[in-house]
Amino acid sequence: MNNPQLTKDGKLKHLLSIEGLPKTILNQILDTAESFAGVSEREVKKVPLLRGKTVCNIFFENSTRTRTTFEIAAKRLSADVVSLNVGTSSQAKGETILDTVDNLIAMHADMFVVRHAQSGAAHFIARHVPSHIHVINAGDGRHSHPTQGLLDVFTIRRHKREFHNLRVAIVGDVLHSRVARSEIHALTTLGVPEVRVIAPKTLLPADVERLGVQVFHDMRAGLKDVDVVMMLRLQNERMSGALLPSAQEYFKCYGLTQEKLALAKSDAIVMHPGPMNRGVEIDSSVADGSQSVILPQVTYGIAVRMAVMSILAGNPE
Amino acid sequence: MSKLPDAELLVETLAEQIRPLLERNVALVGIHSGGAWLAQRLQQQLGDDIPLGSLDISFYRDDFSRIGLHSQVKPSSINFEVEGCHIILVDDVLYTGRTIRGAMNELFDYGRPASVTLAVLVDRGGREIPVEAQVVGAKVQLKPGENLELTRDQAGKFHFILHEAA
Numbered sequence: 001m002n003n004p005q006l007t008k009d010g011k012l013k014h015l016l017s018i019e020g021l022p023k024t025i026l027n028q029i030l031d032t033a034e035s036f037a038g039v040s041e042r043e044v045k046k047v048p049l050l051r052g053k054t055v056c057n058i059f060f061e062n063s064t065r066t067r068t069t070f071e072i073a074a075k076r077l078s079a080d081v082v083s084l085n086v087g088t089s090s091q092a093k094g095e096t097i098l099d100t101v102d103n104l105i106a107m108h109a110d111m112f113v114v115r116h117a118q119s120g121a122a123h124f125i126a127r128h129v130p131s132h133i134h135v136i137n138a139g140d141g142r143h144s145h146p147t148q149g150l151l152d153v154f155t156i157r158r159h160k161r162e163f164h165n166l167r168v169a170i171v172g173d174v175l176h177s178r179v180a181r182s183e184i185h186a187l188t189t190l191g192v193p194e195v196r197v198i199a200p201k202t203l204l205p206a207d208v209e210r211l212g213v214q215v216f217h218d219m220r221a222g223l224k225d226v227d228v229v230m231m232l233r234l235q236n237e238r239m240s241g242a243l244l245p246s247a248q249e250y251f252k253c254y255g256l257t258q259e260k261l262a263l264a265k266s267d268a269i270v271m272h273p274g275p276m277n278r279g280v281e282i283d284s285s286v287a288d289g290s291q292s293v294i295l296p297q298v299t300y301g302i303a304v305r306m307a308v309m310s311i312l313a314g315n316p317e
Numbered sequence: 318m319s320k321l322p323d324a325e326l327l328v329e330t331l332a333e334q335i336r337p338l339l340e341r342n343v344a345l346v347g348i349h350s351g352g353a354w355l356a357q358r359l360q361q362q363l364g365d366d367i368p369l370g371s372l373d374i375s376f377y378r379d380d381f382s383r384i385g386l387h388s389q390v391k392p393s394s395i396n397f398e399v400e401g402c403h404i405i406l407v408d409d410v411l412y413t414g415r416t417i418r419g420a421m422n423e424l425f426d427y428g429r430p431a432s433v434t435l436a437v438l439v440d441r442g443g444r445e446i447p448v449e450a451q452v453v454g455a456k457v458q459l460k461p462g463e464n465l466e467l468t469r470d471q472a473g474k475f476h477f478i479l480h481e482a483a
């Protein structure tokens with residue numbers, strides 16, 4: 001089967017989604033990220049790997065954290081970085097995605113980091129670019145956000161070491177979440193035996209069990225004895241539809257409080273991809289509490305993105 | 318080559334040459350993987366209080382754009398202050414000198430050492446850049462297709478094995 005992310009000899013060429021990537025490649029990324037984590041703690045937080053390469057961040061949809069961490073990651077690899085907020089540039093004047101990309105290729109870009117509100121946008125660009133150019137999906141619609149999934153499993157590995165004995169709960173708006181999809185694929189590929197999703201019926205995809213997860217509608221039952229609690233962001237716009245009664249109601253049923261967290265294992269870690277809605281999906285005392293690894297996630301995100309970029313850049317077709 | 322050098326014997330030679338260099342602020346830094354084993358052994362022989370570090374130079378290789386990233390990069394570990402330290406950089410086989418260049422570039426990203434001394438178990442010639450070792454266990458002559466590799470057995474003993482390019 002032809003996987004558009006891989007070269008003919010099975011090396012990672014683009015990172016478009018975690019689905020379909022073998023465990024060996026996920027482990028290679030995590031191991032490499034481990035080495036990059038040390039680089040960010042040194043006197044000179046930079047290595048010369050991507051010297052002379054140009055990385056273009058094309059964000060058709062807003063994001064502060066993801067764009068900034070990709071930018072810092074590329075700079076710590078010594079690449080030149082250009083970040084475009086396309087929403088405010090030529091796209092607004094009517095230019096197509098591929099014209100934007102072609103113009104950047106004409107400026108000798110070597111790598112694209114793409115975020116787009118449409119699922120499949122990064123695949124579309126990857127199919128279009130010449131073979132020496134690499135594409136990283138930084139979030140496409142509801143489909144996938146692979147570097148977020150990778151930094152989440154990297155965070156888990158750093159705190160729990162092994163995957164094969166873990167019970168992990170993902171809580172919240174799975175239906176609209178590309179993060180959840182990437183997390184589920186990463187966790188199951190790496191051999192986590194029990195992945196639970198906890199959400200109201202209205203925020204779960206119809207066929208979610210097919211992803212290999214156990215479904216819970218009752219948060220207290222779902223959190224029982226888990227090692228890792230991964231919260232999802234509840235997007236405010238979901239409130240306006242018919243999916244949920246109110247933010248207060250949601251917090252009561254699915255918000256993570258100290259009292260609900262106490263049902264998980266005593267050494268359970270709490271994660272959130274950001275940006276957080278305090279008092280909607282997570283209580284401040286948990287977000288800032290001793291079990292929270294939400295800020296370390298951000299730090300690890302840089303090492304993981306450095307690993308992905310350097311592995312891709314080293315695998316020409 | 319006719320007879321492989323005795324790695325264990327050479328470690329003794331190396332340790333004796335390094336002993337006089339042990340001033341106050343000295344640290345041993347081995348280059349992954351053979352050099353890291355050696356530096357560890359030298360620390361055991363010369364004094365447990367000598368700071369020990371290791372470098373994996375995968376992020377500093379000059380052939381990255383040709384061969385890509387090594388699939389098993391190990392974290393570099395320098396848990397002491399490099400600034401002002403007299404570093405003894407340790408590797409198993411000195412050949413083209415490119416690895417040493419990479420290692421020094423990485424080392425200087427941790428700080429500015431007071432000095433760097435290069436110690437190698439064997440020098441096999443064939444330099445492509447002007448790098449020389451101050452401390453050498455032995456010089457050996459190898460044919461162009463031949464490569465020496467340091468191995469460590471289960472008992473922790475070092476041996477050289479010879480690879481010949483097909």
